[in-house]
Amino acid sequence: MIEKVAIQNYRCHKSVSLEGLGRINLLVGKNNSGKTAALEALSLLFPLMPIPDLLAALNALRGYPSGSNSSEIWSSFFYNWESENAIVVEAEGFARHEAKHEKYNLRISPITVSDAQNGFRYPVSPTGNEPTLQTSLPAVVENTDSLKQVSGLNFIYDLKDSTDPKQKINVPVISLAPNQGGFADLQSIKKLPAAFLPSRGIHNPQSEALRYSKLEIERRTGEVLSVLQTLDPRIKNLHLLATEKEPRIGFYADIGDPHLMPLALMGDGMLRILSIALSMATTRGGLVLVDEIESGLYYSSLPKVWSMLSQTARKLDIQVFATTHSEECIRSAHNALTNIENLNDLRIYRFDLIDGHTRAVYYSPEEISAAIETDIEVR
Amino acid sequence: MSSHDKKIVIEKSKLLIVEGNHEKEFFEAMLSYLKLTDIQIIPAGGKTLILRDLPVLAKSAGFGIVTSIAVVRDADDNPNRAFQSVCEALKKSELLVPDRPYEFVPDKVKVAVAILPNPDEKGSLEDLLLKASVNDPLIIPTNEFIDNAVSTLYTGSPRPGPAPHKQGKAKIHAFLATFDEPDRDLGKAAKNKVWDFSHSAFSTIQSLITQL
Incomplete structure (x- = not known):
């Protein structure tokens, strides 16, 4: 499990760290206090898809253009758009099934026009097609400012806390278009499996169908079914179907009626829980990152959701990082997870943005109890 | 709270x-x-x-x-x-x-x-209020009432009365019970100008x- 995360120069974070992390980590705070950015930083350290695709997805989730390769797009990942200060994401903790304490480190630096002129070279891609930076350069470089223009990002993964540069893995990214640039083997930098559930665009049928199919092959779909049943005990079975009317594959629930019920008609909360359950079931031993976890869920179901999350996380050795704006969500997490004897899974952190700098404030279970009883705002 | x-x-x-x-x-x-x-x-x-x-x-x-x-x-x-x-x-x-x-x-x-x-x-705060109420004609009988009650309880009754440091509270409760709205607490009483803050x-x- 990761015990400490430190983030520098990423989005709104100049420098912030989360220490004493637990199995379930709930991040609260006002808008633009850096909750989602913290999840993003973790998703970059433990990438769940090729880096260019991930960067494009992260910007797309924020409604920011992802197709362009302008200097502005690259700089948008840096604190205050100051790309001269490298992004650093560090995690410390214990690797899976190992007692050894480890550090993982990601450093993201800009690739500038000047770098290209000085002979910056990319590793050869697995397909043998070596991209050249020239393709993304302006035809004429007119002045020194142009030389500083950011043309890409260089990701340096240090997964062994080593001083030997040969131990580091370089992933240069020069385009956010699909299947271009960033040719490092994903497996070599995938230290932990991770899943990222954004608050928007929560339902991705294609990806969920793939996850469910994987579970079906492993005869583990019961794990997802039991989670859905915590929300609606009527569900007897779950089916993944393609029909003539609906060529896209979709989930259907057997609730005892003559016809199966499309899960999409059972409410946003059911789809949200399906996404969470599928992500957890297919991320054994890894990280599940959930943005605005309460999204789509009725408040009275939150305690059940937290109990389910905690049990599944323990069973599958998963560490969860979730964000929320909801006081009900904080209260229900606290009540569901800290009243269980010998269970101390929950950690609650509030992100603050003060004078342009973020900080993370940890609340102990006793402090959350006091805040709830005395009505002190913790968000 | x-x-x-x-x-x-x-x-x-x-x-x-x-x-x-x-x-x-x-x-x-x-x-x-x-x-x-x-x-x-x-x-x-x-x-x-x-x-x-x-x-x-x-x-x-x-x-x-x-x-x-x-x-x-x-x-x-x-x-x-x-x-x-x-x-x-x-x-x-x-x-x-x-x-x-x-x-x-x-x-x-x-x-x-x-x-x-x-x-x-x-x-407590109530003892401060007693000092600020010293010019009110009803403070003397309410003080006497509580003092008498306490001494009566101590001498004959098995029911415990207010400890010495709580007797100020008892007196202010009794004092406030003499007003037009007898169930006002000290906060509402203050807002109803029961006490002169220039005291x-x-x-x-x-x-x-x-x-x-």
């Missing part, structure tokens, strides 16, 4: 931490008299909960704007112990601790502790509050 109040959010740079909602209303009336509008009164969930709640408050998102804090609590049966209890809460909140009551310790957030009725006397009994606490 309580379930019926809205959530406690720090909105002002000067904080007056009091024991509960009755005290909150009382000090609201006093601040109104003093024409001080830049002080936020925050009620703890009770005197024993100051220790628990102050550190949580100090972690609040808005605490960064705070420049001064005064914590007000009753002496009860031991003024020194009451002061030490607040000091412990301040330490737990990572705030500086004053050497003695009614003195500010200067820091980024300056801090003071007020013990009522005063730092070397057992009792010298209030000068020490008012001096502290104006220094916030």
Whole structure:
């Protein structure tokens, strides 16, 4: 499990760290206090898809253009758009099934026009097609400012806390278009499996169908079914179907009626829980990152959701990082997870943005109890 | 602090931490008299909960704007112990601790502790109110009533009466029962101008509050 995360120069974070992390980590705070950015930083350290695709997805989730390769797009990942200060994401903790304490480190630096002129070279891609930076350069470089223009990002993964540069893995990214640039083997930098559930665009049928199919092959779909049943005990079975009317594959629930019920008609909360359950079931031993976890869920179901999350996380050795704006969500997490004897899974952190700098404030279970009883705002 | 109040959010740079909602209303009336509008009164969930709640408050998102804090609590049966209890809460909140009551310790957030009725006397806010009520013709019979009741209980009844440091509370309850609305608490009574805030009994606490 990761015990400490430190983030520098990423989005709104100049420098912030989360220490004493637990199995379930709930991040609260006002808008633009850096909750989602913290999840993003973790998703970059433990990438769940090729880096260019991930960067494009992260910007797309924020409604920011992802197709362009302008200097502005690259700089948008840096604190205050100051790309001269490298992004650093560090995690410390214990690797899976190992007692050894480890550090993982990601450093993201800009690739500038000047770098290209000085002979910056990319590793050869697995397909043998070596991209050249020239393709993304302006035809004429007119002045020194142009030389500083950011043309890409260089990701340096240090997964062994080593001083030997040969131990580091370089992933240069020069385009956010699909299947271009960033040719490092994903497996070599995938230290932990991770899943990222954004608050928007929560339902991705294609990806969920793939996850469910994987579970079906492993005869583990019961794990997802039991989670859905915590929300609606009527569900007897779950089916993944393609029909003539609906060529896209979709989930259907057997609730005892003559016809199966499309899960999409059972409410946003059911789809949200399906996404969470599928992500957890297919991320054994890894990280599940959930943005605005309460999204789509009725408040009275939150305690059940937290109990389910905690049990599944323990069973599958998963560490969860979730964000929320909801006081009900904080209260229900606290009540569901800290009243269980010998269970101390929950950690609650509030992100603050003060004078342009973020900080993370940890609340102990006793402090959350006091805040709830005395009505002190913790968000 | 309580379930019926809205959530406690720090909105002002000067904080007056009091024991509960009755005290909150009382000090609201006093601040109104003093024409001080830049002080936020925050009620703890009770005197024993100051220790628990102050550190949580100090972690609040808005605490960064705070420049001064005064914590007000009753002496009860031991003024020194009451002061030490607040000091412990301040330490737990990572705030500086004053050497003695009614003195500010200067820091980024300056801090003071007020013990009522005063730092070397057992009792409570109500004892201060008794002193401020001395010119009211009904205070003498209500005092006599409680004194007689207490002595009667002690001499003959198995029912325990109020301890000496709680007799001020008993007298103020009895005193307030003589008004047109006999069930007013001291907070509402203060807002109904039962006490004259220009009385010298209030000068020490008012001096502290104006220094916030």
